[in-house]
Amino acid sequence: MSSRGLVYLIPIAVIAIFWAMAVWEKRRGLDDPSRKGFVQQNGILLSTFFVLAVAFWTLFLVVLPYMYMVQESFHPSLWPKDRGGPKDVLTLEHYKYFIYGLQTGTEASYNVTHLYAFWKTLLISLCVTFANFCLCYPLAYYLAQSAGPQKLRLLLIALIVPFWVNEILRAFAFRVLLSSNGLINTALINMGLIDTSFDFLRADIGLYLGLSYAYLLIMVFPLYNGIEALDKNQIEAARDLGASWWRIHKDVVMPFAKPGIASGCTMVFMLAAGSLAAPQFLGGPNTLWFTSIVYDFFFQAFNWSRGSAYAFILLLACIGFVLLVLRVFKVSLGEIAR
Amino acid sequence: MTSRLVYKLMTGFYLLIFFAYLFGPLAVMGVTAFNTPNYPTAYPFEAFTTKWFTALFNDRDMMEGLWNSVIIGIGVVCLAVPVGLAASIVMTQIYPRARSLYYLITVSPVLTPGVIIGISTVIFWKDFAETTGLKPYLYKGMILAIFGQASFICAYCMLIILARLQRFDRAQEEAALDLGASYPQVFWHILIPFLRPALFSAGIIAFLSSFENYNTTTFAILADKTLVTVLAGRVRQGTDPSLSALAVIIIAVSLVGAISYEILKRREERRALEAAARARAAERGEVALGGAVPTAA
Numbered sequence: 001m002s003s004r005g006l007v008y009l010i011p012i013a014v015i016a017i018f019w020a021m022a023v024w025e026k027r028r029g030l031d032d033p034s035r036k037g038f039v040q041q042n043g044i045l046l047s048t049f050f051v052l053a054v055a056f057w058t059l060f061l062v063v064l065p066y067m068y069m070v071q072e073s074f075h076p077s078l079w080p081k082d083r084g085g086p087k088d089v090l091t092l093e094h095y096k097y098f099i100y101g102l103q104t105g106t107e108a109s110y111n112v113t114h115l116y117a118f119w120k121t122l123l124i125s126l127c128v129t130f131a132n133f134c135l136c137y138p139l140a141y142y143l144a145q146s147a148g149p150q151k152l153r154l155l156l157i158a159l160i161v162p163f164w165v166n167e168i169l170r171a172f173a174f175r176v177l178l179s180s181n182g183l184i185n186t187a188l189i190n191m192g193l194i195d196t197s198f199d200f201l202r203a204d205i206g207l208y209l210g211l212s213y214a215y216l217l218i219m220v221f222p223l224y225n226g227i228e229a230l231d232k233n234q235i236e237a238a239r240d241l242g243a244s245w246w247r248i249h250k251d252v253v254m255p256f257a258k259p260g261i262a263s264g265c266t267m268v269f270m271l272a273a274g275s276l277a278a279p280q281f282l283g284g285p286n287t288l289w290f291t292s293i294v295y296d297f298f299f300q301a302f303n304w305s306r307g308s309a310y311a312f313i314l315l316l317a318c319i320g321f322v323l324l325v326l327r328v329f330k331v332s333l334g335e336i337a338r
Numbered sequence: 339m340t341s342r343l344v345y346k347l348m349t350g351f352y353l354l355i356f357f358a359y360l361f362g363p364l365a366v367m368g369v370t371a372f373n374t375p376n377y378p379t380a381y382p383f384e385a386f387t388t389k390w391f392t393a394l395f396n397d398r399d400m401m402e403g404l405w406n407s408v409i410i411g412i413g414v415v416c417l418a419v420p421v422g423l424a425a426s427i428v429m430t431q432i433y434p435r436a437r438s439l440y441y442l443i444t445v446s447p448v449l450t451p452g453v454i455i456g457i458s459t460v461i462f463w464k465d466f467a468e469t470t471g472l473k474p475y476l477y478k479g480m481i482l483a484i485f486g487q488a489s490f491i492c493a494y495c496m497l498i499i500l501a502r503l504q505r506f507d508r509a510q511e512e513a514a515l516d517l518g519a520s521y522p523q524v525f526w527h528i529l530i531p532f533l534r535p536a537l538f539s540a541g542i543i544a545f546l547s548s549f550e551n552y553n554t555t556t557f558a559i560l561a562d563k564t565l566v567t568v569l570a571g572r573v574r575q576g577t578d579p580s581l582s583a584l585a586v587i588i589i590a591v592s593l594v595g596a597i598s599y600e601i602l603k604r605r606e607e608r609r610a611l612e613a614a615a616r617a618r619a620a621e622r623g624e625v626a627l628g629g630a631v632p633t634a635a
Contacts, residue, residue: 018439025433025435042521042525043525046521051424051428054421054428057425057444057492058443061485062446062489065459066450068458068461068462068465069458069461072461138352139352139356142349153600157597158360158361161596162589164550164588164589164592165364165588166549166550167552167566168552168566168570169367169584169585169588170363172367172582173367173585174363175573176363176366176367176378177362179577181379216360266449270451271451273451274450276452276556277570281570281573281574291451291453294457298457304461308457308461311457314451318450
């Protein structure tokens, strides 16, 4: 059995485990006796549709592609005719390549370019997440606690409209704004602050701005949802008891809005780390974003298995980050993905 | 008193900065769409022109991409809304022990970077199509784009529908069953009308998310093109004010959409208020007339 075939077996095993759990639960009598069976509750036709639709989605669109990508990353990159042949063995070469690069000499060396790009991607994403949190928290607090209903609705619409302009055009807007003869450079020169135009894109300022801008709304809404449910009286009480505004936020509002904060931060981090448009169009020539490396493996080197390996590394990093956030904020996954 | 004033001023200033950051770049881009220079320029404003809009409509690649985007969007809506409905119903009925695993699997595509979804879709469906011999039918950019996007858009739809489903009063279902309705009848005549607003917004969100997606689509689309991938190619080659013109159109459309949605919502609210008032009046009348129902309004 090749490893490719094995991928198809795993979901079947998982379904079997689910089934066994259901049977076990029934036998233990843990089930609420008034509960009806799934088929009984929905009728045979609808039950079939529900099960088929969910199975198609979870198996063919989610689980199988992911697992297929993971197993592909453990195969060497081969011509189509060699696939499944004797050369098609399981290997760690792509992961070794990520760490050590091409081993040309005898001495150990590291794949500095890619490791650095990986590190930089995560670090910048983290900074963007933090910056967006600082930028959006006051707005979310204002929307949730201070704004009247009329104003609230107006502000929400004002927030949503720019969001429907897609990512590429938003990146383009920043290029127009920051280009060497763009508005900002012209303004700075006319004010006499600089003599020659400053290359914002080369300095990666465009990238930081573009990333932060692209995910503002992703941060505002979870924060808003988190803070909105807080009873105004709690804030009043804290104020009456003499708490400073800083203490009110630190000890009353933020602990209450913790799930919202965790949710906003994870979403922004994931989207920033996995973003492709902003680094491609706003990154300086010396900036290598991790997803751009993956993109190049696919479209320039045609090395799909190495691209898969890199994608898997990125996925692991993102999962690690989510778990870390869950641990730090002590919230469950259900609270985050809403 | 003064501290209150300072607080107000600071809030106002902060809001100004925030929305300037939000709208500034778009406004500048909007101005460049009406200015004549070949390179998008906002200042100096040389002369007013609409030639970039004409250029946009004569751009064959762009129009083909737009057409493909619309087809993919419709495909995604047709796939994601029913699947999202099914998934949310399964979520409410699955036995509690399995719920957390089921939740993890169904929500994972929302948290996965789009690039990874695109790659995994292409790799899996290429081999699957080859093994099953369906390559000429399945391994196509448009179909893979629909599959890749549906992977996470189904989850959006599920979450939207689930939020409303959790407010569903089971007593309604019980009542219908007691009155002799069959389960499919309950589903079609009670559950679906109850979920209609959620299904509608799920459809809208699905279409818009599909339409503006780049990360997943750029891998899954293979040799075909959508509006967004054409745009990406253009921006990579260089800049041209017809892109600004496109952005102006998108902003205008979404503004009109947002405003009409707002008007609709206000009208609905007013109607609900009036209906409540009428119901109260009718109730009073009923009590006064001793059971004879007045035919008010």
